[in-house]
Amino acid sequence: MDNNEEIPSTPATPGTPGAPLFGGFNATNRSNNGNKNSLLKSCRCFTAADWSIEDGALPPVSCSLPPPPPVPLARKVGAEFIGTFILMFAATAAAIVNQKTNGSETLIGCAATTGLAVMIVILATGHISGAHLNPAVTLSFAALKHFPWKHVPMYIGAQVLASICAAFALKGVYHPFMSGGVTVPSGGYGQSFALEFIIAFNLMFVVTAVATDTRAVGELAGIAVGATVMLNILIAGPVSGGSMNPVRTLGPAIAANNYKAIWVYLIAPVLGALAGAGTYTAVKLPEEDDDAKAKASISFRR
Structure with missing residues (x-):
């Protein structure tokens, strides 16, 4: 060669x-x-x-x-109305059916029904409206600057209207058993106020974690919040009814014309939610610095 x-x-x-x-x-x-x-x-x-x-x-x-395209406000409010209607109808219907069947559904059944309804609605509408479903949640998010104040009246208006519509729909279906769906204290007013404050605190603490902290498992938000609602009803249901939501009480109270101690359910959940949101914000881990974020970003290197 x-x-x-x-x-x-x-x-x-x-x-x-x-x-x-x-x-x-x-x-x-x-x-x-x-x-x-x-x-x-x-x-x-x-x-x-x-x-x-x-x-x-x-x-x-x-x-x-x-980033996903912005959702028009009208769609957000519409999804909030539908989601709140589903939740109020399911939660109130469970209590009415329990009364109509002489307690056959039991406290566990009522708690599970409400928790499942919350989970389903969050999974269905959370990506559209955020699935607040509760004026206390909306006010707490706005107070912590996670939600614009200018949208608060429309969200709360949709929640209140959905609760009233659901309550009157149930009144037409289950009359004369509507009184079973009204949350009223079975003990002292102070005891009911304290319980509503605590369970609203628990709820908003969990909601703030899964909705605002990127290190929490946001994909499981529906399960986490639904389980918290179920737990709260099991704790407070026999005493205060386990409302933790002003519109859960307001709509059925208007339909049944029963306003007994309604101030407890309008004030305690809001104060408890604000406290829960503020507490989680105070104890959560600090945000990652820029170097850590850069390392976490997806990159292709030789």
């Missing part, structure tokens, strides 16, 4: 030093006019221009999904 004969070179294996990270990109990809035909240029997540692929060097590239 002639020593001057050129020995064909073996292409380097992708991934080895000096070789391209992605196989199939080499100097033969140049067109006759000298421009590079890189498939990477067609990828939207690659934003750097004029990369040198032949030498195997790729700069750091980050990919991120575009």
